[in-house]
Structure formats: C-alpha cells, structure tokens
Amino acid sequence: MKIDIKETNNDYSVLIVEGEIDILTCEKLEKKLEELIDRGITRIVLEFEKVTYISSAGIRVLFIALQKILNANGFFGIVNSKDSVKEVLYMVGLQNFVKFYESITDLKKEFNGEDI
Amino acid sequence: MNSWKSFPATLEAISEIKNYILDRISNLNVSKNKQTKIILAVEELIVNIINYANMKKPEIIIDINKDSYKLILKIVDYGEPFNPLEVEEPDISLGIEERQIGGLGIFLVKKVVDDIYYKREDDKNCIVLIFNLES
Numbered sequence: 001m002k003i004d005i006k007e008t009n010n011d012y013s014v015l016i017v018e019g020e021i022d023i024l025t026c027e028k029l030e031k032k033l034e035e036l037i038d039r040g041i042t043r044i045v046l047e048f049e050k051v052t053y054i055s056s057a058g059i060r061v062l063f064i065a066l067q068k069i070l071n072a073n074g075f076f077g078i079v080n081s082k083d084s085v086k087e088v089l090y091m092v093g094l095q096n097f098v099k100f101y102e103s104i105t106d107l108k109k110e111f112n113g114e115d116i
Numbered sequence: 117m118n119s120w121k122s123f124p125a126t127l128e129a130i131s132e133i134k135n136y137i138l139d140r141i142s143n144l145n146v147s148k149n150k151q152t153k154i155i156l157a158v159e160e161l162i163v164n165i166i167n168y169a170n171m172k173k174p175e176i177i178i179d180i181n182k183d184s185y186k187l188i189l190k191i192v193d194y195g196e197p198f199n200p201l202e203v204e205e206p207d208i209s210l211g212i213e214e215r216q217i218g219g220l221g222i223f224l225v226k227k228v229v230d231d232i233y234y235k236r237e238d239d240k241n242c243i244v245l246i247f248n249l250e251s
Contacts, residue, residue, distance in 0.1 A: 056221040056224055060220070084149050087149075091224060092220050
C-alpha cells in the first residue's frame with residue numbers, strides 16, 4: 001500500500017491511498033492518520049480511487065480515526081471509492097459517519113458552497 | 117491431483133493464501149467483485165483463526181472445489197474447538213461513541229458468502245464457504 005498527501009489547505013488535507021488495505025498493510029494507514037490527527041489536523045479526506053481492497057482490519061483503522069476526528073469536531077470524507085470497496089464500507093455502516101464523494105470536484109463544490 | 121494445500125498459520129502467510137486462491141479460481145470465470153468477496157472472507161476467517169485458536173499444529177489447510185455453479189472453499193485448522201459463527205455480532209446501528217470497533221470481521225464474512233458451515237472434525241475446525249458463481 002502506498003500513501004501520499006496530495007493537497008493540504010485550510011479546509012482539509014487529502015490523503016491519497018493506493019493498493020490493498022488489509023491486515024498486513026493497515027498499520028501504515030493507521031500511523032499516517034494518527035500522525036495527522038496528533039498534529040491537530042482533523043479535517044481529512046481519503047482519496048480512494050486506487051484502493052482495490054479493504055478488510056475489517058482497514059475498517060477498524062478508519063473507525064479509530066473517525067472517533068478522534070468527530071470528537072475534535074473535524075471532518076472525514078472518502079472520495080472516488082471503487083464500488084467493490086464502497087460496498088464493504090457500506091455493509092458496516094460507515095456511510096452514517098463519513099461523507100462519500102464521487103470526485104474531488106464534488107468535494108470542493110461542497111466546501112465552496114458552505115462552511116462545514 | 118490434490119485440491120488442498122497447507123500453509124503456515126501466520127499473518128505473513130495471508131498474502132500467499134490469497135494468491136493461491138486467486139490463482140486457483142482464475143479459470144473459473146469468477147467476477148472481480150466476487151473474487152474480492154472470496155478474498156475478504158478468507159482473510160477475515162484466517163485472521164480470526166490466528167488470533168483466537170490455540171493451535172496444536174500451526175497449519176491452515178485451504179481446499180477449493182467447484183460444484184456446478186458453486187465454489188466450495190474449505191478452511192481447516194488444528195486449533196481448539198471454535199465456531200466463528202457463534203461470535204456475537206456487532207450492532208452496526210449504534211452511534212460512533214457507543215460503537216464497538218472490533219468484531220466486524222465475521223460480520224463481513226456472513227455478508228459476503230452465499231452460505232457458510234462450521235463443523236468439528238476430530239481435532240480440526242472446518243469452515244466451509246459457499247459462493248454462487250454466475251452461470
């Protein structure tokens with residue numbers, strides 16, 4: 001799994017994740033999210049276009065980050081998720097807590113339109 | 117020809133097991149979406165076995181067969197009797213604060229398989245997963 005930070009502005013930080021988020025790779029994502037949140041960055045967007053797989057180990061990482069982000073009144077979004085990945089995330093009800101966007105453009109529209 | 121293969125019961129072996137299964141089903145016309153579900157179920161069950169089964173022999177056996185339009189995948193371990201289907205399901209309707217973060221693995225397995233059985237055979241736990249295949 002590969003993780004990059006593409007864009008950081010006042011509204012949010014975009015974390016680009018690539019590959020499989022499974023029991024063996026999820027720690028890398030966990031550390032990255034932890035590092036951002038510890039630095040006070042609690043408005044985080046995950047760009048999931050190139051994520052091909054996620055298991056419960058990866059979902060656990062998302063929930064841990066989510067709890068901290070929501071406690072800090074932050075924002076957590078997922079952009080461009082493949083249907084197969086989205087299907088698994090929806091099975092566990094992640095859509096109740098995380099906003100899903102079709103594209104970064106959609107996300108930007110929302111941020112430009114209102115102050116979240 | 118044997119339809120089964122043995123792997124060490126370690127987390128590191130999971131990639132090898134996934135690749136073995138993908139290779140074995142590659143000529144069965146299994147959709148990408150179905151492949152993802154098969155791999156997800158296998159990862160969740162194996163992680164569960166490694167975390168909870170106190171194993172007499174640190175080995176996991178994977179057996180794959182096809183029966184008309186079904187893929188039958190058997191996962192066998194030498195741990196103490198443990199039926200993953202009896203694990204209490206998490207309540208996914210709870211709010212983020214009340215929600216338990218663990219326990220989603222088996223929940224997901226039940227969601228993605230078309231059928232699942234557990235049986236104790238001698239000193240082994242056997243989990244049989246059934247996936248319906250497109251005709």
